[in-house]
Amino acid sequence: MSRDLPTTVPPGPTPAQPWNRQRLRSNNEWLLLERLRLGGPSSRAQLARDTGLSKPTVSAALAALEQAGLAREAGRFVPERGRTAVLYEPDPLAGHVLGVDIGRARLRVAVADLAGDIVARRDVPNKGRTANAVADAVVAAARETTAEAGVAAADIVHAVIATPGVWDEERRGVRYATSLPG
Template sequence: MSDSVVADQPWNRQRLRSANERLLLDRLRNHGPASRAQLARETGLSKPTVSSALAALEDAGLVHEAGTLAPERGRVAVLYAADPAAGYALGIDIGRSWLRIAVADLDGQVVSRSDVRNRARTSGAMADLVVATAQRVVAGSGGDPAAVAHAVVGTPGVYDEEQRRVKYAMHLPGWGRAGLFDRMREGLGVPLEVHNDANLAALGEYTYGVGAGSRLFAYLMIGTGLGMGVVSEGRLFTGAHGGAGEIGFLPWAGSPRPRTLEDAVSGEAVVESARSFGMTGQLTAKAVFDAARSGQPAAVKAVRLEGERIAHTVAAAAAVLDPDLVVLGGGVGHSVDLLLRPVQETLRALTPLRPKIVPGRLGEDAVLMGAVATALSTAREVVFDRHATA
């Protein structure tokens, strides 16, 4: 952007100043500290314009001096950097067993976090637990609570903005009640948006994990349920009503009785298969995978069957989306070391469409970090807009 032409109208002059400041702030945030001269060279703005814009940003607390640079010749140059403490973003991951909450500064650095067991017996108690835990996390960040600019919640199901409630959250009883998220917004006093957990996990892996640089990838969340998040060119694809990726609702024909794909692939399906092959006792999916690692025949068979069923899931996603990458995540996805071979072998027999399949890098933090990344994008806009309209 160039400042060579300045319009006569005061509003346009203000708009130009704001655009110049935003240009410099984005440059500092994305590429690190720089001097006035360096900023002028890289942006095409004049040195006086850069000086004026930096002064305004510094007065607003958005940038600060970050040291000096001593060149071989000439005067020592002051380096400027975006101030990460100018605002904060709040990420919240609500699961059936765990609640994970983190506060990040504007550089995306997590400055405070808490993981607590979700022992709430009602949906109202769960909403109150979210608010109380988030307040403690914000207090532990050391920043001003008023500086938290935006919050994002990841939850199973699909949030209906018109009805103000979550739909299809089968594993969180009562979570479909209207008004629960309004209750959280009021308790937190922060603008709050709600997204499907698998979608946020996909965005988390794209931003911080194995999905970086992928043109189009699908994240399969396999745990208590089955979900899929799709990221195309760095953006979530959610469909017309937010239901894109609810792959668990697909019918599953590989059983004598009608079932969904979620019934066939989730962690509970692993336990059910293990029992059918002869395992006894109190079983969990983790226990079955651990037994398979030790070579127990029934567990090995159950895990192989799970891999074959996951391959059908990948085949369906590949046929519809043509992803270059499929990431396996969630509780079952943590055992990709056992699953990858049967998934790939079965996929070769099912379809010529064979995307690369890898385990997620973020593990149980995928949803939380996706919520942080999403909240951070809006928080940066909000913090700057507050300054621009002040």
């Protein structure tokens, strides 16, 4: 049994598309950035082979990543035969991350670039005896570490804090962290 499909779109609202061109572009850019981050410097042709994207799509996505400051040229590959290829890599200076580990006896804070290289690190005693004192000590250590790294707060693109216990969203605090004050 065959069904006749309409040849025109019926009047009225149309269902939302599950995709759009901008989302496809950003997915392609993310895919290439992850491939560069995990696989090291690569040429456009190698990225096209590895991802299954077309060469023009790879070129457009790399251009957008370069313009955004997320990728950069990493040199050239000169094969015995064929064309010289430009190699691309993620730009580690595109931003920095901040990691904080709160322990009963110590506070550990580190700033790393986007390649994962630690730029500055502090390991200081945790002298806080109240929750507010611990929070103040964390903020002070984070400020000192970012200053040591030569990084402005606006250059921190992601921060993570580790602590014993379980975060309680309702109470906006940590529970079951018996080794920490407050």
